[in-house]
Amino acid sequence: MYNQSLLNTIIFILICVIMQVTIFVFIIYSSAMSSLKLEQVVILSRHNVRTPVSKNLGRMTPQFWPHWEEKPGFLTEKGFLLEGYMGKYFYTWLNREGLLPKNCPSEEDFYVYSNTMERTLSSAQAFVTECYPNCNITIHHADIDKPDLVFTPFIHNSTSVFKKIAINEMKYVLSHLNLNKSFDLMADVLEYNESDFCKIDNDCYFAADKTELDIIAGMKPKVRGSLKICNEATDAFLMAYYNGFPLIDVAWGKLNLTNWQSIVELTAGYHNVTFSTKYVAKDIARPLIQYLTNIFLNENTKVTLLMGHDANINVLLSAMSFKHYELDYNFISTPVGGKMVFQKWLDEKANQYLLKVEYVYQSNEQLREGLILSNDNPPKFKLLELEHCKMDDRGFCSWDEFVNFLNDL
Template sequence: MTSKPWPQFNETCGYLTKKGFLLEGYMGKYFSQWLYKEDVLSKKCPLEEEFYVYANAIQRTLFSAKAFVNSAFPNCNITVHHVDKDKPDPIFSPYIHNSSAIFKKIALDEMKNVLNKLKLDLSYKIMEDILDYKNSDFCKLNNNCNMAADENKLDITVGKKPKLSGPLKICNEAVDEFMMAYYDGFPMTEVAWGRLNDTEQWRPILDLTASYHNVTFNTTHVANDLARPLIQYMADKFINKTSKIILLMGHDANINVFLKAMSFKFYSLEDSFVSTPIGGKIVFQKWYNENLNKYYLKINYVYQSDEQLREGHALSLKNPPKSTLLELKYCKVDENGFCPWDEFIEFLNSLI
């Protein structure tokens, strides 16, 4: 997609970086400090009834979970549960399940509707300039040198991810690399070849990756289909109380479809390029009000800011990650961000 040299990472493509392992460890250490402080955990090494971990078996998610628990509970030998590494995970793999022709037509129509409403000509032009796209192999071989005029193609196939090919996918992959280089601490001259030095320069290209995810994962029928196994798994844990604390380690795609399928209200994250930041955690908390003898739900998005990620700041109770309150459309919160637990469970049951 460019004739320019990309920054060289030491890791295999798609694997967790050394910096990523460090940052996930910081998050684990912070959470353990918080849980002990709140007396949710008491023992130095929690048993599985207290702390259970389930991760997708892909290397970067599996090692993210290991980094988290190794720092949260050093020398405790916490088991990270996962399926066979050679098989797609039934909970986390964002693959289409519904095989009906009606579903495919409705889902594709929804995706096309979002795609057709995008206004990205300026963003495409800026990306072409950053990549020097006119001298790229894609331009020379395919003679598709104008991203705004090139076609984005959609497809839905059972057992595979929703597919979007064309300029928007190319741009999403480029932005992924820019953000990885930024968070990994590469010199700014090596992040998009020195072209992204302030928020105003980042904004139009971030619109490209946000649009890609909105088309691919954030339409109603696709999100509901992809998220159903994860929602069913979580509902079972919420209702049957199998462990006091459960850590689920998946992808940003899991969070995207989960947020849509669960009807979360719009939110914005301070000091974050994207709405699903690297290493971020959606934290469901069950609280008990002794005076009212009632249980309540509170949900927060806990994440490291762009600066904390890039500079590799260690986290602690004195230097915590960022936290933003999240709200469900069908479970109204009070002034302190709590909604009735019974209403939440009733809503969950309606989804499964």
């Protein structure tokens, strides 16, 4: 009896100590966070749900693809709705932080720049409409008839030396992909042995196909063959899933939580080869980095929204040497509607500017079910870390260190 009483007393004392330490840590953390003031936000976004863009879908399977109401490559009605939810959530957050006004903002408050494709322009419109439904906010963009230099993922360097280095780097990444199981699964899902590619072109085995690579100035990096075909098929599956199609119409009901991951590895491999190698990424991302650097260093705009594509995010992640990350509750690392959010904070107590970068995105469930975002159902956040800007335990790095990195980039 005595031993049990002593044990209970010790346990009670330990619990009290742990609670006091926890409260102390919380007070210290809250005090540190209360001294922080958000000064500027730059949002680099991927458009939301669109229809498939590939012209090869009919040739890669004998099965019928689901019918879409919108034209190929256009934002869907569901995508407009989902992006609106993101716009409303960002307005609530940034208004609470004192960065966006309640009434119609000036362009010094809120500036929007979009790529010229329909899906990006419509995504930007959905975002700003929910931010400010009664305001006439201009969505800036380049000439519709010309490639946008900031967003179009074209190769700029035309030298033979660059081409050789870039292709060798792409070949190295390609050679280290281990996708045979994924290729076999995709072949089964598509019934590829009954496709036009197999019966007419005699191209029947994904794993045996020789992928062709090429680098040409003024064009996107070229990846032809199995990896490209499988990426296009996976994209069509993902868009149907996100858009809320019945599961029987998503890859003909052949995917489950287990084999989805194997399928999306094909898309990851394609983007790693095409857009994520260092030389290619730095070359393609240069205009975007210059645009961002000008905002960070010279502009007084409080909130900037840049509406682009997954390729823009992929090249920026590689060119700026962000550390590898994985998103929870989503199949891929750059889902539709996902956003890199650069945040400039002022630590008023230390009189120091800080940088925080987060990936803000909707989960598989939020996208597929069309769930409204709110404080009770927020989007997902993933902290991103730069290799060349040391991050503290709160997720911030020095703004001056970031600026030095930009100047050396």
